[in-house]
Amino acid sequence: MNKINCNANNCSHNSNGVCYANRINVGGQGATEACETCCGSFLDKKHYSTLTNNTNADGPCDCIVCTAEKCTYNDNKLCTAET
Template sequence: MMKIDCSVTKCSHNKESVCYANRINVGGYGAKTACDTCCASFLDKAHYSNLTNNTNTDGPCDCLVCDAKDCKHNDNKLCTANSIQVNGGDVHIYNETECSTFALK
């Protein structure tokens, strides 16, 4: 099972720095660096905390789909890394996040 460490505390899927979304989508089709990627599954806690129960599930996210075609961890849109790190500062929208585990092929 993949572990998704997340420093994006404003995301409604984040529970104690672990992602509890049902599925994560990493965006960045033409990405060449980590800052060209994003967590497309980000939902701002200020707006969506009442619309999702993902942080109430029994376990962390174990499904990660990746569109970053040039990442060495991407195997036919599935991430092969043992764990990933999602980061973002004062995030308000998904494109302000990034997959810091991205590594160019």
């Protein structure tokens, strides 16, 4: 999987626009549109500092777990979208 870009500059897992969380949890179980989803992995830097070196794998995030049941890319709660 390619790197996951992130525009949440105040997220502890964001380093230069790339997500470094162990995994991304996409929330929005009943969502019918992308704007009804959210990143459940978000942690505000103001409270958690920088966690970009807090990963199990080397480098950027490579796993997206998704609870958006109606999403085309949701395959058994794993995201299959190309990044």
